[in-house]
Amino acid sequence: MLNRLQESDIKLLRVFYAVASCNGFTAAEPVLRMQRPNISAAIKKLEERLDLVLCHRGRGGFQMTKEGEVVFQETKRIFNSFDNFVFNLKSLHDDYSGHITLVMMAGLPLSYHLAVSKAVKSTMKKFNDIHVNIQTRLYNEVEHVALSGECHLVLSTYDMVKPESVTFHPVEVTCSGRLYCAPSHPLAKYREGLPSSVNIEDYPAIGISGLSSANYISEDTRMAIQT
Template sequence: MLNRLQESDIKLLRVFYAVASCNGFTAAEPVLRMQRPNISAAIKKLEERLDLILCHRGRGGFQITKEGEVVFQETKRIFNAFDNFVFNLKNLHDDYSGHVTLVLMAGLPLSVHLAVSRAVRSTMKKFDDIHVNIQNRLYNEVEHVAQSGECHLVLSTYDMVKPESVIFHSTGTSFAGRMYCAPSHPLAKYKDSLPANINIEDYPAIGISGLSSSNYIGEDERMSIQTFSDSFDVCMSAIMTGEYVGLLPDYMAREQGVALGLVPVGGGALFNFEHELFVMNGKNTRLNPVLRYLIKELCHFVTESQKR
């Protein structure tokens, strides 16, 4: 069992990280520039070091184990920290090269993802030898990853009290939303407004962990939260069972909900909310010219994407 991480373990973890990322030994060969027998031997040695089975390989194909998935996620955190350390160290010498880690909140609209692509491309053209790692995190994780230094920048909506340890750069963009239900839900038949005798607290609802505005619909009215999800995508899946109502941003209804028949409760005029989109970074993150330029480009392209 591994008690202390050694340099040889780092090399083995890099092999496993590549194999897990590529979802197989063969696909990892050109990435690692290693032949399959050597990759297999490295994985076997790592499994012996950790006293764990990390993946199954054979006629059934490559399959990562539950323990392997945990090791993969922790390995990702380690290598992100390494990349960030090297990038920040180069900053001290005004050497603006290396890897930048950008985290996106899960469930952002396609227009924002396209804006991110354009901002990243612009930054990579502006600065030589810059590579950008783009990752997803759940809403209830974005504040932590910004504070902890696991990444350089975060792009996310935010509706809570802003902590002093995080700097927020406004993109000038907000996303509106409202309460939705499935076409099979009892409230779906009220297309224009809800009758006065309807009490929304009588209907089971789903909330989102860490997102306060998804759980409350006003000072006097609260949803009857019976269960929680960890993202808007999962929340929509629960809503479509017909058992729950819930709050969703309108872009989800437009991009995915139309095909599902998602229905705005009371015609959509009730229970509205609005979330502002920010680029965030921890106060301990040194905003060198690369990061400042990327922030500027993210704000610019996100704003442009919402004008179309």
């Protein structure tokens, strides 16, 4: 059982954090820049240190245990505290560095994606030691990650509860997109536009076209994009 956190434990927790965030060993390889056998060995060593089984891996795929979920959430809090400490310390010298985690609601229009791409590129160009981690989450998960402290910024059109612990900033970005639906959908017959008598809210499963997270920023090793 772990009685005191050592530097080697922090390294093992970072491996576990990446594997859990990527939901698998294979997906975590490019993030960690480690091969699967080394990742597996690190997880096994961490489990021995904690005297816990953190995850199951095999033919059934990757799956965290209940104990693993708890360790994952606590690890998030530890690393967020580390990042905030470094970020605040560097800000005293106007030399910002560290990791910024931005969570975007899945399905946002193209204009939002382009605005994020422009802002992230500008930030990373100005500060050479800023690393950006962009994640996409379903609309019903966005509020949870904002309130739990799992990320630094959230971009969403979802009308969240506004607690004092979260600061809201309106994004001055207009958005437009095309509605899409299956050929069998009642609205599919309106190919040239919807008449004024049609109320979209009366119809289920309406989506707005946009880009996948892979199109945010390409060929930048400081980017980590998870979906």
